Amino acid sequence: MDLILTGLPVRDAVRTSILSKKWRYKWVSIPDIYFEEDCLMKDESKPDHVNDVDQVLSHHVGPICKFSCLCYVPTGSHFDRWIDILSMNGIKKLILEMMLFEEYYDVSPSVFNCQQLCHLELIYCILEVPPTFKGFHNLSVLVLTEVSISAEAIAFLISKCPLLETLKLLTKTCPAFHIHAPNLRYLELDGDFHFLSIGSCPHLTNMSLDYWFRLGYSGYTYLEGSDFLQFIECSLAIERLALRGTVLEFLCDGSIPKKLSATYDHLKCLEFEIRVNSDEILVILCILRSAPNLEELKIRYFTVAKTRFDLSEEYGEFWGAVTQFDCLLSHLRTVEIFGLAMLLDLEFIGCILSNAPVLETMKVYTNENVKNEDVPRLLDELMHFQRASTAEIKYMGHCYI
Template identity: 55%
Template sequence: MKRKRAGQSTQASLDLISDLPKDVMDLIFVRMPIRDAIRTSVLSKKWRYKWVSIPDVVFDKDCLTEGASEIERAHIVDQVLLHHVGPICKFSCTSYVLPCSHIGRWIVFLSRSGIKKLILLVKFQDGYYNLPSSIFFCQELHHLELVNCKLKVPPTFKGFHNLLVLNLAVYTLEDDITRLISRCPLLEKLKLDVWCHHHYRCFNIHAPNLRCLELTAIFEGLSLGSSPLLTNMSIDLCIYYERWRNLRQGNICSLNQLIGYSHGIERLALKGKFLQFLSTDGVPEKLSTTCDHLKYLEIHINSNSKVILGYLCILRSSPNLKELKIRYIGGGEDLYEVAELWGGERQFDCLFSHLQAAEIIDLGTIFGLQFIRHILSNAPTLKTMKIYTTSYVEDEGTSMFLKEMLRFPRASSRAEIIYLGHYKDAIER
């Protein structure tokens, strides 16, 4: 019996793979880096053009040659698109500094290729890139992510009628954002990060199918009246102290207005100065609508009595809360009022009947310890409480905090306090 040579065995295996159906080959190629997919063209004549119909074209940080210039990187992308045949379902280019002129050509090409998922997370030496109007001809888009570009929506734009996910970190104007969102009727997930670019008066979110909203910006108002399906919301008001007083004078949004429209919310994060902003004109004891579905709450607080009252107002209106995350961000101007507030036990009549997990971040003052005491004494089902101290607390201060916490009464005999060190150190590990 004759043995097969090693080369013959390899060739037979290669031929077996070569004859796989095109849809199976495409599934193999999309799981490979584009660089490796192109390299298969040297395997044999059969493989020379197999990669050219790959439906997902992804250029990430590991894809292009390290140390290559902007022009060289852009040329590689040009060549891939030039040789590509058939529809492109996904195009992604991230982590690179690229010349603006090439991006425009790519978008024109992709608008004619049935693109469904487009991700451009690139940097430009000239600052922001003027997004070409051809982007609005990509009518089959389901998913769009753009960073570092100037977005201007033409008045004639008819809408992205298939778009489900929109992620923007761009320079744009209030009217353009409103126009774009209102013309995406199927939109389910929206992420906007525009805080460093512009001061917005009011974000009007008109998206009847919206389920998830993440917003980071400087703004005076937020309307969610036409987003009844919203279940996950994270709002971060980023503002410097010197602009805070001017912003407060134009306050057109309250805690009741925001959460009252979102009675189906399940996960809520109020970050930065947003809770203080919502509480500026006063806070009711309870919200007008009970948040029966709210399971996760994340809040950034400071030593401001109205912020604390806002925090308590939300808690009283959230009877089924299971997870609570509090981050102390410093600031606040009424420490005397806060001390009096914590001394009035009547204020803290909210019971965490279903709370199972709590997390306190950047603990650094006696003020922060009061939140811990309040939670431990009012959470009969609590299982874990994670504590992170702020970086300026020294070992002696940490030891004092831990000793004090161990003396606090606990409504749950199973509650475990877990100290995880300084928060800054923890996230850098």
């Protein structure tokens, strides 16, 4: 019974009290409390559901292991009250999407009293770390989405989480980022950073970088492409690397080495978003030359112009005539191509096919704007490329990104 109640949203769990006298008070001791997003909506026609959270927490008996609440509230005092209660009930997993009316919630300092936290996820808020903070000594997962936090605060917070394994920082308000987390295994960054550096993270195996910027825009970014490469090069144990947004374009802002300064023997999976741009191809070649054991490759073609959906060759010289593909992909087994739209895109794909002797499968998704009558020509060109293996090429239809 307890297992069933734990798997239900809290409203449904409370409703079970009318089904049986034995069940009447079962819900008051469930350790996991989840308020669904539609439970507390920003809708004046609905009653004030904030009281529902108050009632559940005030009647609860025993420890609260997990608490998740995604809602709108009129004032931050509601969240303050809930966090105070949770901090005294041994909370281990806390997820709060804190939407006030027209502003971010300034997180109560009481959250730092939740010493048993293993998982903390905050969305849409302001977070200030008190200088007296002693640390989250059990925290292994930290997710900050659209959280306003200073560079000093995030560095201090991370330094006080010795068991941190997963870090997701998705924000546009943290201009600088330095990380020193000896146990970190997964890192996801999405923002407009002026400065990036990485200290000792010997166990970091999975990294995703999603970065948006405008070159030449004064005051917008002070980070150079070479700095970004150095940031990647500090993660020698990396097994999965994803480069999204305008990361590749950014890396082209400066000299591009033929290879990285070290060989990434552990890198098994590489994912990137790319424009039809020879400079961006050079960055990819640089990484491929430095990853001899790559097994999985995911390519997402980044579309910004209508000309991209044209099948003619007049929009640019084939990148293969500009650069030389000299990467032997000896261990590559699977490739996924998303957003294929131009014949120009095929040259890189052809080079992969001719240099991957153990390739098993290549899945191809065309851009949603490609006309159905143009698809056969794209596929026909693709099928005519020389292959170093008996790889199966599968057309999966349009992708909608």
